[in-house]
Amino acid sequence: MKKEFYPFILILFMISCETEELNNDNQVVGKEVLILKRGGNNTAVLSLSDHKDLLARNSFIVGEMMRLDANHRQHVINSLDPVTQVVSMQTLLNTSSGSSFYDHYLFIARYASMNFDGCTSLNRDINPEGGNPWPPLNPRTPFDPRPSSTNPTFTVLETLAFINEILNNNIEIVVYNPLSTGNIYTVGHPLNVQNTNLGCMIIDSPSLKYVGNGIDLNVCGKYSEPASVNASNRAANQVVVLSRPNLSKGNRYPYINFNITSYLDNSPPDEIPGF
Helix, strand or coil: CCCCCCCCCCCEECCCCCCCCCCCCCCCCCCCCCCCCCCCCCCCCHHHHHHHHHHHHHHHHHHHHHCCHHHHHHHHHCCCCCCCCEEEEECCHHHHHHHHHHHHHHHHHCCCCCCCEEEEECCCCCHHHHHHHCCCCCCCCCCCCCCCCCCCCHHHHHHHHHHHHHHCCEEEEEECCCCCCCEEEEEEECCCCEEEEEEEEECCCCCCEEECHHHHHHHEECCCEEEEEEEEHHHCCEEEEEEECCCCCCCCCCCCCCCCCCCCCCCCCCCCCCC
């Protein structure tokens, strides 16, 4: 399959870091655009494209954590405002709660592949070159360590840079129908007034098949796939994880001149809160 990788510039504590290519043709990168930190105190505004990719990737990570771990799912649900169903990423990633949420968010951000439909070696600890670093093999221990010789999706610096962008851009999560079961739909805000956007459907119980034998034994399956997400998903009582910027402390994005809360909601898109 075709791998799409978009280079951006990382200046993190004045360290230059080159992007790392995925080396497995079965991994579908999709919207996994490399969002890199441009400096700890950089006030430059994200481009529209970078911002959209940041939101898409963040919603997918949170959705995967909700699927993989009941405790993380409960952490998200408990953190939501009971009226708006909104929580800031700053709150979710706060390590003072003693939760492992931050560490596992870091893990998923580094290793996970959106829209994964392929095979991974059951013996990748023995034969790491024959398997992808994603998805987790054991659903009971989904955040198991990766073999050091298996290439992650992103380096540690790139992953920390991604998280810094999430926090510096005041990203929040909205979870619609959080108590529902089944597939989880994740989506970034389209950053325009359209009422639908391409997101990802995370399959609750992937159908798996085993191919090969011995050291070449692989498990194959579809774990997530592209999906259009709009108000109909919310109306159908499906779990929807939406990632969007919080503009309560000001709007520094010239491409946002509409009501950011209107997507998947009922408020008119041409009404800007505070204006």
